[in-house]
Amino acid sequence: MTAKKYDDKRDGRRAEKQLQSWFTSVPQADHLNQELTEALTTFLAGYGKSPSTACRISVTSDFYQSQNNRSADDHVLTHLLIAVASRLSPEERVRLRAAL
Structure with missing residues (x-):
């Protein structure tokens, strides 16, 4: 959609419906939601604001x-690393931990 095609008579509900075809709402329990909410909160704090509870x-x-x-x-990959590490000698585990 271009700015020229955007009709002034449209409201947020119609725009919201159109945007759903391109965007996905990230569930609150998702780590991505938490990461982006923290970033938004930090950004808005610079202006003395905070995100809406909604x-x-x-x-x-x-x-x-x-x-x-x-x-x-x-x-x-994490499961694989754990499986491999469990087979290593104690010395090699120390070496692995140091490398991580």
Whole structure:
């Protein structure tokens, strides 16, 4: 949508519905929501403001999907690291911890 196509008679409800085709609301329990809420809070604090209690965090649907895929991959890698580390000698575990 361009600014020229935007009709002054439109209200927030119509815009909200249109934006849902491109954006995904991030659930409050999601770590991404917490991270972005903290960033928003810090940004607004610079102006003496704070986010509304009704604030919702939304990101592009493609970005949200990529974050979910990354989280799943990270989860698998973490399990793999734990499995490998459990087979290491105590000396090698110390070396691994130091490298991380």
